[in-house]
Amino acid sequence: MSSTTIESRKTAIVTGASSGIGYEITKELARNGFIVYACARRLGPIDDLINDLAPELTTELAKAVIKPYQLDISKEDEVKQFRVFLEKELPNGKLDLLYNNAGQSCTFPALDVTNDVMEQCFKVNVFGHVNMCRELASYLIQARGTIVFTGSLAGITPFPFGSIYSATKAAIHEYARVLHLEMKPFGVRVINVVTGGVATNIADTRPLPDDSVYNFPEGRKAFEYRQSMAKNHHPMPADVYAKELIKDILSDKDPVDVYRGKLATIMSYVMMLVPYSLLEWGLCKKFKLDKVFEALKSKAESKTKSD
Incomplete structure (x- = not known):
């Protein structure tokens, strides 16, 4: 843990x-010598974060280095207000x-993605980050600092039922x-x-819409499996992930993409080396879309016989 004084800490x-x-x-970051402006829509959990750090840093220091x-x-005016706030907070x-x-x-x-749902996802995952970079660029340039984006395997892999989320991550990858x-x-x-x-x-956890073309037993099962994908595949604990990322942040290396989290590196090679038709076959099997195909084929055959 860093013993950096408040005055010499990075921001x-x-x-x-x-x-x-x-x-x-x-x-x-707080453990490694940073003062951190912890931004969120809900500030209650930030108090828990400060309490988590208090035994290590002391309560006084934890409160001094974590600034909720x-x-x-997703609201551009709030991003601009934050920039104005930082003009006083960052004297240098x-x-x-x-x-x-x-x-x-x-x-x-x-x-099934409505315009409102699509728009909100892009506002948070893309527009918000772009606005933050633009508004705070002068402070980062002055410090010769670092910008980090939380990208996703979804930005390079066509996971079913994730078209809009994947599109936002692909967009932020290219922006980065x-x-x-x-x-x-x-x-x-x-x-x-x-x-x-x-x-x-x-x-x-939002349910499948009643009028969805996937609203039949096999389709619902595939959708529900996709919703629980992360928790059912032993994901990396967030604290372990954070420790890996701190090494990237503190390093002098200047990569564009780094791959962190469960299966990140493996899937990057899969996407580069596996033919797309084979990839789709594997994803269909993995996410139970093969059962959807079978159900639709059976339904079509039954309809043909009845006609």
Whole structure:
């Protein structure tokens, strides 16, 4: 644990800090010499985070280095207000780390996603991060700091019932890669964390719509299996993931993509090496879509005979 004094600590911002990855990243940053602005829509859990750290850092120090800030990154005006707030909070105008972690899941068949659901997912997973980078760029450039994004295997793998979530992650992956190139002249690192299975509470529990084309027994079973995918496959604990990410943040290396979390590295090679037709076959088997095909084929054959 770092013994860095308050005056010499670096400064970080973590969005989505109230649970999961953001919660554990905030703790690890505090342990490693950062003052952290822990941003979230709900601030209650941040008090728990401070209490978790108190036995290690002392209550006084934990309260000094963890600074809760209520922020909904899907609202551009709140992001701009945060920038104004930081003008007074950062007297030297430096921000060493922006960790864009806040996220929202969206698990629905592609044909069932409403405009409102799609728009909200993009606002949180894409627009919010883009707005944060734009508004806080001058502080990061002044510090020659680091920007991190919580990407996802979903951004490179066509997991069924995840079309919109996957689209948002694919978008932020590409944004991060271009930003990585554009920030090089300013000495700002950009890291896109292609994240595999991590134990968080992000899973989407909304039910299958009544009018869904998948609303029949085999379709519902496949959908329910997809909803429980993460918890049923022994995901990496969030604190273990955070410890790995701290090494990336503190390193002098400048990668674009790093692969962290359960199966992240393996699936990256699968996506590069396995023919797409074989990949789709495997995903159909894995996510029980083969049973959906069988049910629809049987229904069609029965209809043909009755006609």
